[in-house]
Amino acid sequence: xxxxxxxxxxxxxxxxxxxxxxxxxxxxxxxxxxxxxxxxxxxxxxxxxxxxxxxxxxxxxxxxxxxxxxxxxxxxxxxxxxxxxxxxxxxxxxxxxxxxxxxxxxxxxxxxxxxxxxxxxxxxxxxxxxxxxxxxxxxxxxxxxxxxxxxxxxxxxxxxxxxxxxxxxxxxxxxxxxxxxxxxxxxxxxxxxxxxxxxxxxxxxxxxxxxxxxxxxxxxxxxxxxxxxxxxxxxxxxxxxxxxxxxxxx
Amino acid sequence: xxxxxxxxxxxxxxxxxxxxxxxxxxxxxxxxxxxxxxxxxxxxxxxxxxxxxxxxxxxxxxxxxxxxxxxxxxxxxxxxxxxxxxxxxxxxxxxxxxxxxxxxxxxxxxxxxxxxxxxxxxxxxxxxxxxxxxxxxxxxxxxxxxxxxxxxxxxxxxxxxxxxxxxxxxxxxxxxxxxxxxxxxxxxxxxxxxxxxxxxxxxxxxxxxxxxxxxxxxxxxxxxxxxxxxxxxxxxxxxxxxxxxxxxxxxxxxxxxxxxxxxxx
Amino acid sequence: xxxxxxxxxxxxxxxxxxxxxxxxxxxxxxxxxxxxxxxxxxxxxxxxxxxxxxxxxxxxxxxxxxxxxxxxxxxxxxxxxxxxxxxxxxxxxxxxxxxxxxxxxxxxxxxxxxxxxxxxxxxxxxxxxxxxxxxxxxxxxxxxxxxxxxxxxxxxxxxxxxxxxxxxxxxxxxxxxxxxxxxxxxxxxxxxxxxxxxxxxxxxxxxxxxxxxxxxxxxxxxxxxxxxxxxxxxxxxxxxxxxxxxxxxxxxxxxxxxxxxxxxxxxxxxxxxxxxxxxxxxxxxxxxxxxxxxxxxxxxxxxxxxxxxxxx
Numbered sequence: 001x002x003x004x005x006x007x008x009x010x011x012x013x014x015x016x017x018x019x020x021x022x023x024x025x026x027x028x029x030x031x032x033x034x035x036x037x038x039x040x041x042x043x044x045x046x047x048x049x050x051x052x053x054x055x056x057x058x059x060x061x062x063x064x065x066x067x068x069x070x071x072x073x074x075x076x077x078x079x080x081x082x083x084x085x086x087x088x089x090x091x092x093x094x095x096x097x098x099x100x101x102x103x104x105x106x107x108x109x110x111x112x113x114x115x116x117x118x119x120x121x122x123x124x125x126x127x128x129x130x131x132x133x134x135x136x137x138x139x140x141x142x143x144x145x146x147x148x149x150x151x152x153x154x155x156x157x158x159x160x161x162x163x164x165x166x167x168x169x170x171x172x173x174x175x176x177x178x179x180x181x182x183x184x185x186x187x188x189x190x191x192x193x194x195x196x197x198x199x200x201x202x203x204x205x206x207x208x209x210x211x212x213x214x215x216x217x218x219x220x221x222x223x224x225x226x227x228x229x230x231x232x233x234x235x236x237x238x239x240x241x242x243x244x245x246x247x248x249x250x
Numbered sequence: 251x252x253x254x255x256x257x258x259x260x261x262x263x264x265x266x267x268x269x270x271x272x273x274x275x276x277x278x279x280x281x282x283x284x285x286x287x288x289x290x291x292x293x294x295x296x297x298x299x300x301x302x303x304x305x306x307x308x309x310x311x312x313x314x315x316x317x318x319x320x321x322x323x324x325x326x327x328x329x330x331x332x333x334x335x336x337x338x339x340x341x342x343x344x345x346x347x348x349x350x351x352x353x354x355x356x357x358x359x360x361x362x363x364x365x366x367x368x369x370x371x372x373x374x375x376x377x378x379x380x381x382x383x384x385x386x387x388x389x390x391x392x393x394x395x396x397x398x399x400x401x402x403x404x405x406x407x408x409x410x411x412x413x414x415x416x417x418x419x420x421x422x423x424x425x426x427x428x429x430x431x432x433x434x435x436x437x438x439x440x441x442x443x444x445x446x447x448x449x450x451x452x453x454x455x456x457x458x459x460x461x462x463x464x465x466x467x468x469x470x471x472x473x474x475x476x477x478x479x480x481x482x483x484x485x486x487x488x489x490x491x492x493x494x495x496x497x498x499x500x501x502x503x504x505x506x507x508x509x510x511x512x513x514x515x
Numbered sequence: 516x517x518x519x520x521x522x523x524x525x526x527x528x529x530x531x532x533x534x535x536x537x538x539x540x541x542x543x544x545x546x547x548x549x550x551x552x553x554x555x556x557x558x559x560x561x562x563x564x565x566x567x568x569x570x571x572x573x574x575x576x577x578x579x580x581x582x583x584x585x586x587x588x589x590x591x592x593x594x595x596x597x598x599x600x601x602x603x604x605x606x607x608x609x610x611x612x613x614x615x616x617x618x619x620x621x622x623x624x625x626x627x628x629x630x631x632x633x634x635x636x637x638x639x640x641x642x643x644x645x646x647x648x649x650x651x652x653x654x655x656x657x658x659x660x661x662x663x664x665x666x667x668x669x670x671x672x673x674x675x676x677x678x679x680x681x682x683x684x685x686x687x688x689x690x691x692x693x694x695x696x697x698x699x700x701x702x703x704x705x706x707x708x709x710x711x712x713x714x715x716x717x718x719x720x721x722x723x724x725x726x727x728x729x730x731x732x733x734x735x736x737x738x739x740x741x742x743x744x745x746x747x748x749x750x751x752x753x754x755x756x757x758x759x760x761x762x763x764x765x766x767x768x769x770x771x772x773x774x775x776x777x778x779x780x781x782x783x784x785x786x787x788x789x790x791x792x793x794x795x796x797x798x799x800x801x802x803x804x805x806x807x808x809x810x811x812x813x814x815x816x817x818x819x820x821x822x823x824x825x826x827x
Contacts, residue, residue, distance in 0.1 A: 189299065354638050
């Protein structure tokens with residue numbers, strides 16, 4: 001499954017190329033907007049350099065950890081090939097997760113050559129806390145995959161999950177803070193963003209990288225709690241879903 | 251003229267049929283519209299979040315940016331509601347469905363446009379019009395009939411510019427050249443760079459976005475005129491350019507159609 | 516009704532590239548792949564005829580039909596359908612022809628059949644009164660009543676085909692192209708389709724061009740066939756003439772010489788004799804010289820005749 005996901009990522013390389021150009025354009029746009037607003041009024045909090053580095057990283061992460069497993073799983077449920085997946089000796093959830101991980105690895109290979117360009121356009125600094133960054137990033141990725149798997153399982157109840165998946169992607173990107181660091185979210189929105197798990201996909205690792213978050217222990221503890229909680233929810237949902245498949249037989 | 255009216259009548263009939271088909275998946279339709287609205291909503295939420303902390307973006311206030319954003323979005327929605335169906339062209343050609351359009355006594359482009367209703371695009375329209383309406387009251391503009399008429403013409407022009415690029419790229423699919431990814435990219439550039447004051451991009455990029463890919467004319471130029479940031483001689487630029495480009499795009503479409511080779515002989 | 520002269524279609528498409536920048540390279544390439552699908556086809560079809568346009572896969576049948584219907588523009592040659600050049604007067608030509616593709620439906624997938632028919636009526640500007648009488652006739656003839664209000668995606672293949680036939684003749688075109696109209700249907704459904712074609716041809720003097728791989732269709736419907744392969748016409752004429760050949764006697768011998776009365780053994784070890792008049796005499800004369808293990812008589816049939824032509 002890892003290999004299939006990997007291959008699939010490579011098979012769509014012209015796709016990825018455009019994605020990369022899009023990524024560069026996005027980072028450039030953000031850079032210009034933020035430079036402009038900072039120029040009008042010097043900011044409190046993050047200096048411009050750190051902010052640009054943050055945005056560059058957060059967007060790179062968002063692109064690299066983008067999950068496609070929902071649409072693949074949905075397609076297989078709709079055309080019925082999911083039954084082949086269920087008949088395999090390896091657990092369904094594990095198959096989906098492996099597929100996604102393989103796909104991400106493939107995507108990373110293709111993303112690699114673009115990274116220098118993105119870093120140049122976005123300007124980057126040395127990491128303030130390298131190990132902390134990697135740790136929070138991995139935890140964030142696990143949370144992202146778990147959320148994607150949850151939505152994939154929803155396909156056993158709903159005939160159409162693409163809209164939900166898109167919705168999830170938009171909401172998660174926004175609350176991950178890929179365009180605005182969470183510290184600039186006003187009032188209620190800020191509280192909401194702090195409470196949701198999406199911040200671990202973008203804001204937390206990137207903020208650790210640029211030194212905005214200096215003590216990672218608190219963030220890591222809550223992230224681990226999310227990982228465990230979501231895993232429990234996944235297992236529960238899957239047992240329900242399986243019963244449903246068995247009863248309905250399709 | 252008679253032929254145009256007939257095409258319009260049949261387009262409405264086809265569109266109604268596809269809407270009736272889509273209504274069988276009602277929940278999907280609602281979610282589709284919602285998605286469109288949320289997609290554009292989060293885009294603007296970014297501007298709003300930034301501008302609660304920083305009051306000015308290249309000299310434009312929140313209401314002014316909202317006006318620009320709304321203008322771009324409304325034009326985009328009006329372009330894509332009728333055109334989104336053409337986005338399926340690669341699939342339509344490959345499945346041989348395009349052959350069927352050529353077998354019927356109606357312009358194949360009209361049939362293609364009537365094939366599917368743009369659902370999410372109504373969400374775009376919702377957000378765009380709301381932004382325009384709210385921003386128009388807060389942006390310190392002295393509204394009169396002429397200015398409103400100009401706005402309508404500018405929206406039509408902007409919609410035509412976007413539609414023209416879209417149609418020209420789609421028509422290449424008639425020769426089995428897949429431009430889907432390219433269209434996604436162009437659409438992305440229009441939406442990302444068309445919704446902000448061009449000034450912030452500076453030099454080369456501003457020039458490219460004005461003269462190479464005329465993103466600036468979709469909303470930035472008209473909005474600048476309305477908000478008194480640009481002299482009125484620029485006012486007719488968007489509608490004129492839109493009309494010119496759409497004619498050109500249709501010519502390209504016709505040319506590609508002559509080279510259509512069907513599939514599986 | 517149809518006049519085709521020296522029709523040639525060469526497909527020329529840019530080489531497609533894959534990989535990064537593949538689209539771009541495809542767009543600007545000067546390299547082309549050429550393939551001629553139809554190479555100098557000439558024939559005529561008269562009003563009210565039902566002809567079978569036959570050939571193996573890839574012979575150029577579909578390409579011819581696509582040119583006749585105006586979907587494709589030929590490379591060279593002239594075509595006139597009911598006085599029109601199809602690809603030049605595409606819209607006018609469309610009103611003159613009904614087309615059924617067995618592999619694909621022209622109906623709206625999510626709508627009830629009746630809605631599809633109404634849409635077709637509108638597209639072809641059929642006045643309401645004429646639509647009503649036409650529909651009434653088709654409902655009886657094709658037995659549409661059972662599934663007129665069912666969404667097309669829920670129809671069985673046979674029902675769908677009947678719906679497609681109804682859509683193709685609703686505006687009473689003088690010419691009908693049927694591309695494998697019985698493919699995948701069961702025996703009864705095939706019979707219904709054939710009866711409908713016969714009826715339409717008889718009452719409306721509708722000209723029918725039929726392509727099919729089912730020779731039973733051809734035998735039931737066509738008096739004349741055109742055979743093509745590799746883009747060329749191999750045979751054009753009456754079926755009767757084609758199958759007007761002697762019956763044949765096929766003999767298997769215990770063992771023996773390589774030659775029996777001037778007939779040599781074929782690859783399967785059989786001896787094949789044309790039967791002229793005296794069958795018992797023929798058998799007796801063979802039996803007199805050899806030991807017969809088995810014998811059978813083959814009627815001339817369309818399939819083997821056509822196979823023979825392709826093999827030439």
